[in-house]
Amino acid sequence: MLQAKNLSVRFGGLKAVENVSLGVAKGEIMSLIGPNGAGKTTFFNLVSGFLKPTAGTVHFMDSDITGLPPNKIAGMGLVRTFQKTNIFADVTVAESIKIGFHLRRKAGFFDILTAGKVSRQENRDIGKWSEDILSFTGLFSWKNYLVKNIPYGKQRMLAIALALAAEPKLLLLDEPATGLNPVETQELMDIILKIRDEKKMTVFLIEHNMNLVVSISDRLAVLCYGEKLTEGKPAEVSQDPRVIEAYLGRGFSYAAS
């Protein structure tokens, strides 16, 4: 579904991502892990169009999306969330979800001006759509609150809800569990699984929470210093001496092997 080939980006002399080839298959949950500064978020930025690669290509659903602007890529069905809490702060939760439906609303300019069929139907649909997504993510009771006033965990969830509102085929989640307490993390895991199983979306996530990664991922890839170390099933990857070395240093890798 998503295929990155020999993807590289350099900032001056710094090789942030170097020659990484990675594929995500339809219907799986794939995780990208690696120590801090390994280039995981940079890789997401390259794939979602927020950065242009210096070399390599990205293919999504059989079309070349290398270097396209983010809004185009989102329009093709690849939507990402951000590592920092990225939300529309000064609107209510319901209004903010409405914005997320941008890609699903098609009313033309004159249709809008004349209150035509498409735009009236659209404005009716939105109510139902947002209800669905808000209940799916457990935000329904918060819908009338200003986004900046709801708890942090709910804001993180809202960021995912916003991405879901765009109905992506492939959802990129950048560290969704950051700052969540254990209960919220458990909720998040359930929702990610539901996204795959009920919404039939493919999920590609970056995460540091190993418990979450190992228990829900179908496959893992490991980045270190901008290069791909390995990829495979969670059980295999977590035993790989190179991975242990990358996280814990050389001494531990001997101990582990």
Place this chain on the structure above:
Amino acid sequence: MNRFLRGLFAVLIAAALYGLPRLFTMDYYLHIFVMSEIYAVLALSLGLIVGFAGQVSMGHAAFYGMGAYVSAILGTRWGWPFWITFWIGGIFSGVVSYGIGRLVLRLRGHVLAITTAFFGVLVMVVMNNWISLTNGPMGITGIPRPTPIEAGSVRLVFESRIHYYYLGLFFVAGVLYVLYRLTNSRLGDAMVAVRENEELAKSLGVNAMKSKVFAFTAGGFIAGLAGSFYAHYILFISPVTFTMNESINMLVMVIFGGMSTLFGPILGAVSLTILPEFLRMAGEMRLVIYGFALILFIVWLPMGVWGTLKNRLFSGKA
């Protein structure tokens, strides 16, 4: 509010607006009312750019002025009727603001504000110096009034201020309707998305640049229409009407009334057109009091009068 109450409310407002000039019949009052209407349209159009799309423009008077000049020149040189030059003035401003928007909207915040302000100055310089076209600082005189509308036995003339008042009501209502439709559509939501968080908006598929340029173009177009209306009402225009002061004045109306609402700019425009007139009795102190009042309002009600009221009354979650 249910349907009946809402209908009743609308009828009451319409009746009040209809009866207003019968109550205050002096020309002086009527002039203030008509100017309030023109400023309401200007503030609404600027509100779309500043309030909804979040792009601060300090050169809005340029688009107002261009609409006025284009309409006035066509009317005085070639005798084109107001009903055509009105639209041409708007379209001209809209086209120019599209071009300028494409250029300057990649800038943000203060830099954008300063750049648009300079554009306003530039247009002023052209108005002052392209004498063969604009008659320079002397301005354009003898702008024709709108020609009467004749439909069967009905004949609508536009000769006194009260006629302009009623024409202006239709103008404001039309602009309000268009903006209401726009801001309650995907186009309006895209603007809010860009205002709130451009990066996130892009990740959700919003073409941020297109959205900003659209707001700027629509705002410029409507300001151009207002300029044309003004020119054919005052019947004389000169560059001094379209200074940066005027741009700032519009911006203050939007902020005072409440950004990102539709009623806010109208409230701001009407109260800030009428308020200075009340302060005339204070003589020399007028502008000092006015300035202080504005500062206090902005400190205490940063969301504007209507923005604050709306939050208190309807959501209770401010």
